[in-house]
Amino acid sequence: MIAEHKLPISNTSVLIVEDDKIVSFTLKRQLEAQGFIVHQAFKGDAVDRMVIRHTPDCILLDIGLPNINGYDVCINLREYYKGPIVFLTGNDTDDAELKGLQIGADDFIAKNRSFKVLLARLLRLLESKHEVQNANKAFYLGAFKFDKHLHLCEFEDEEISLTNDEYELLYFLLINKNTVVTRDKAYQTLKGISYNGLSRGMDVSISRLKAKLVQAGICSDFIKTVRSKGYRLSTQSLTETK
Incomplete structure (x- = not known):
């Protein structure tokens, strides 16, 4: 029998990254x-x-995946994702496990282990990283507050009304704050397509989001379009006046 857990599982989300649809x-x-x-x-x-769309509390990650393998996925995720990452794989060699843990995974479980074992270890991780998970979804930058889980965006205690797409776009920029994100990365992450070099759709979305933030009193330099490169959200600009 699995020990009683402390977290309300009904509010806990898991992302399964696995190409075998039966599994x-x-x-x-x-x-x-x-x-x-x-x-x-x-x-x-x-x-x-x-991850941008659903902000899961935990990720179960296979190694052998199409397009990008699980190791590279884990490395990419660790640039911004703070929640538990668990490799769940048929490759249960010592070398595979060591590599997975070395690049930032929290646990490594072979697919031939029982679901009870997986669940027990998953619950342990979720409990131990509860505060870290919350921090992965919320940003409190001076008078600016953003919490994707609560669907909250405020500046100086005044709510800023955003669409679902704008929440995802702003969250994407926040987790990449103070760095330039390319148009191709923005299109690939938010729309699942590669940037064709011609579309201005992302620029329009950025302009609409920026207009709402400026109207709320946030400095216009909070989000900037970097010519020929992409976009940059600057936390330093929050200390500036409009």
């Missing part, structure tokens, strides 16, 4: 039966997009 959907049913909210990705290059 993925079986695990999805098992986790949902325990009360988890479950999201799925079947390719390595779809993970960032799913």
